[in-house]
Amino acid sequence: MAREGVLPAAVGRVHPRHRSPYLAGAAQSLLAILVVLGFALAGADPYQQLLLWMNTPGMLGLLVLQAITAVAVPCYFRGFAHREGALRTVITPIAAAVLMAGALWLVIAKIDLMTGAPPATNTALVLTVPAAFALGLLVARRVRRGRPEIYAGFAAEPDGDEDEGDERTATAVRRPGEEAAPAPDEQTAARTP
DSSP states (O other), rough: TTTTTSSSSSGGGGTTTTOOOOHHHHHHHHHHHHHHHHHHHHHHOOOIIHHHHHEEEEEEEHHHHHHHHHHHHHHHTTSSSOOOOOOIIIIIIHHHHHHHHHHHHHHHHTTHHHHOHHHHHHHHHHHHHHHHHHHHHHHHHHHHHHHHHHHHHOOOOOGOOOGTTOEEEETOOTTHHHHHHHHOOOHHHHHHO
């Protein structure tokens, strides 16, 4: 998100040796420590409050995202000619979407077995997911109106030069309709004078 201009650029900085987003990792760790400290200072039960309130919406959100991703696969492949078969681009993704939706329904229907919480708490936990989705749509709409150049870059393919010239970590990105560039053979290149 930092590379897309949504978060501060420093968050997207990668470690020169390990090529990991070390500042983003440090920020995430700091946030986790602050949340745990906040719950501890409030005298909250580690399972009944902290784990329950943090993990349940996250788990539900992941199930929703996996179902949405499965639906996105056939939508994506409809947009251009390709050589992938219907099994990979239509049948399997639709089956996955149906199965993920079924799993999501089962988890929501039986959420009380997982949480052990009262119905009002379970309702709040489940409603956190659509609330977060709606908030994300509102933020995206605000960015689209106020910063259209940033919005245009959402989920854009990387240019390839963002890895600061390190060929080992650069990835060849193909857009629909483009031919794949041949990958350089590092062993052959190393033996060539």
